[in-house]
Structure formats: C-alpha cells, structure tokens
Amino acid sequence: MRGRDLNKERLVRDTAIQMLVEQGLQGFSMNKLAGACNISVATLYIYYKDKDDLIRKLGADIGGRHMDALLSGFSPEMRFREGIRKQWENRSQFYLKYPLEAMCAEIIRHSPYGECMDKKKLRTFKDAMSAFVQNAIDRGELKPMPVEAFWSIVYGPLYTLLRFHSEGSSLARRKFVFTKELMLQTLEIVLDGLSPSTGKK
Amino acid sequence: MYSDDSKILVFKTNIKTFRSKSRVQQLLEGRDDVLAFNVDQQDADCVLRVVAATITAKEVIALVRDAGFQCAELD
Missing domain, CATH: 1.10.357.10 (Tetracycline Repressor, domain 2)
Incomplete structure (x- = not known):
C-alpha cells in the first residue's frame, strides 16, 4: 500500500515533460519514465x-x-x-x-x-x-x-x-x-x- | 478524488486481451471493497491498478489468479 509523495510527483511530472520533448510521444512509456525517475513502475501508477x-x-x-x-x-x-x-x-x-x-x-x-x-x-x-x-x-x-x-x-x-x-x-x-x-x-x-x-x- | 483511506495497489499481470480484461472486470466491478480499477494494456506488464477501499493485495492476487491469470504485486 502506498501514499502520495509531492516531491516524487513533481519529479515524475518534470521528467515526463523532458522525455516527451526529447523523445516524442512514440518513444514514451511508463517503464521508461519510471527508469528515468529512478522509481519503480508501481510508484508511477500511484499518480497516474x-x-x-x-x-x-x-x-x-x-x-x-x-x-x-x-x-x-x-x-x-x-x-x-x-x-x-x-x-x-x-x-x-x-x-x-x-x-x-x-x-x-x-x-x-x-x-x-x-x-x-x-x-x-x-x-x-x-x-x-x-x-x-x-x-x-x-x-x-x-x-x-x-x-x-x-x-x-x-x-x-x-x-x-x-x-x-x-x-x-x-x-x-x-x-x-x-x-x-x-x-x-x-x-x-x-x-x-x-x-x-x-x-x- | 478518493478519500485518504483509499489505497492504490499495483500488479503485474498477463491480462493482455480484450476478453481477459472483460473477465477481470466481471471479478472486480460492483465490489464494495474496490473503488476503481483499470488495466494498462499498453504496458508490457499489463499493469492492473486497483484503488482499494478495504480489499488487500493478497485478496486481489487470489481473485485474479483464481480466474486463471498471472498476478504479482509490483514493488
């Protein structure tokens, strides 16, 4: 069971923006984003x-x-x-x-x-x-x-x-x-x- | 939004097809202990995300596995 962490949420948001700009929508995935944020995929699914x-x-x-x-x-x-x-x-x-x-x-x-x-x-x-x-x-x-x-x-x-x-x-x-x-x-x-x-x- | 009491449970599954997703929907829909759920079939891990009222991860795993699917909590 997990709770929300505002700092992590911010990190996810900022990293997602950077990835979308650099790699476009095609190359974007939850797995890649989790990796780039150095968090687990499961954590990402708490926010989205x-x-x-x-x-x-x-x-x-x-x-x-x-x-x-x-x-x-x-x-x-x-x-x-x-x-x-x-x-x-x-x-x-x-x-x-x-x-x-x-x-x-x-x-x-x-x-x-x-x-x-x-x-x-x-x-x-x-x-x-x-x-x-x-x-x-x-x-x-x-x-x-x-x-x-x-x-x-x-x-x-x-x-x-x-x-x-x-x-x-x-x-x-x-x-x-x-x-x-x-x-x-x-x-x-x-x-x-x-x-x-x-x-x- | 859900209340602070709700918890998000996340599982790696093999719910890949439309049919298998429908089967899981039948299992979880209308339960008082589940507030919402979805399966991300775009993801390689076919992530099942459950917004739980009172259902536990173990109970979700048991339900989904009983229906014949793989299901393991994602860390």
Whole structure:
C-alpha cells in the first residue's frame, strides 16, 4: 500500500515533460519514465492510471497554465498593436521561463491527446482572442484574413526567434540570443505588414 | 478524488486481451471493497491498478489468479 509523495510527483511530472520533448510521444512509456525517475513502475501508477491518463493530465496542467499566462494583462478591448505586443511579451516570457513546458504543450496539442486541454479555459482563451481580432477588424486596424494566415503571420516570426534561442544558434549556426530589442523590432515589421494602410504598391 | 483511506495497489499481470480484461472486470466491478480499477494494456506488464477501499493485495492476487491469470504485486 502506498501514499502520495509531492516531491516524487513533481519529479515524475518534470521528467515526463523532458522525455516527451526529447523523445516524442512514440518513444514514451511508463517503464521508461519510471527508469528515468529512478522509481519503480508501481510508484508511477500511484499518480497516474496509465500512459494516456498521464499525458492527458500533463496536457491539461501545462495547457491551463500556458493559457493563463497568455491572458495575463491582456484584454480583447486593447488596440491591435498594443494587444499583439502584450501577446508577444506573454508568449516569449512563458517560453523563456518554461521552455520544456512550452514545447511539451505544443507536442500534446498537435497529437491525439490535444482534446485533453481544459475546455473551460480553452473557451475563455479562444473567446478573448476572437473578440480581440474582431474588434481590430471592426476598428479598421487589421485586414480580414483566414485564421491560419493570421496566426502564422502574427506568431510565426516570434516562435522562429524563440526556437533559434532555444537552439542557441540561427541560420548557418550563427550564435543567437533572444533579446527584447530584437523582438520589438520584428514585431514592428509584422504589425506594419498587417496594417490595412499598408497597401499594395 | 478518493478519500485518504483509499489505497492504490499495483500488479503485474498477463491480462493482455480484450476478453481477459472483460473477465477481470466481471471479478472486480460492483465490489464494495474496490473503488476503481483499470488495466494498462499498453504496458508490457499489463499493469492492473486497483484503488482499494478495504480489499488487500493478497485478496486481489487470489481473485485474479483464481480466474486463471498471472498476478504479482509490483514493488
């Protein structure tokens, strides 16, 4: 008979995140995780029913914290430039502070476990972002466009910079460190490109 | 969540097939001394996990073995 140990639970959680990021979902198993944590498989089953349960709980936990972080200090009423800047700040802060969690959330979100995300939080998040974009379009601050085009243009450049940072190098192995200055410089270019006043020449 | 009195018992088994899982479900379902259980058939050890109210590991092993399966407590 076994009880819960919060330190061990934390170790299991952190190691699982690291393994998922390094090895992906395919290579992940309860046995490997137990080995990596230096605990028995039986102990692992105290915290989680099975592998699916573990991944779903991790996804819900990380996803929830991620969405909370993204909405911090953000309001759908913000002007477009101000709101996107807040998003870039929130997203970069979360990524830099919790790089493994951010990458793990990404892996889980794009997997069959993607539906494990906290539905209420997801709804709040989606509603806030949709209202923000709609407000920007209504105010003439943003050109209407398909959501995929919007997301890839608005956030693609940020995540590319963050990926360069986590790899420590950019193109042709040039040493790279993410800075706020570079982030803001890139953001300006993105915002100018999205502005309806930037017409075709 | 379960009360603090509940205990989690974990066993290595050979409950590999859907049919054998159904058989074990019949054994453990509806018992007052078992709060919940599941078999992780994705795991090599086909781990049987029992959230016990009052049932003991020995009693689970006896039940499962009587049904013709291997069952040993995982340490």
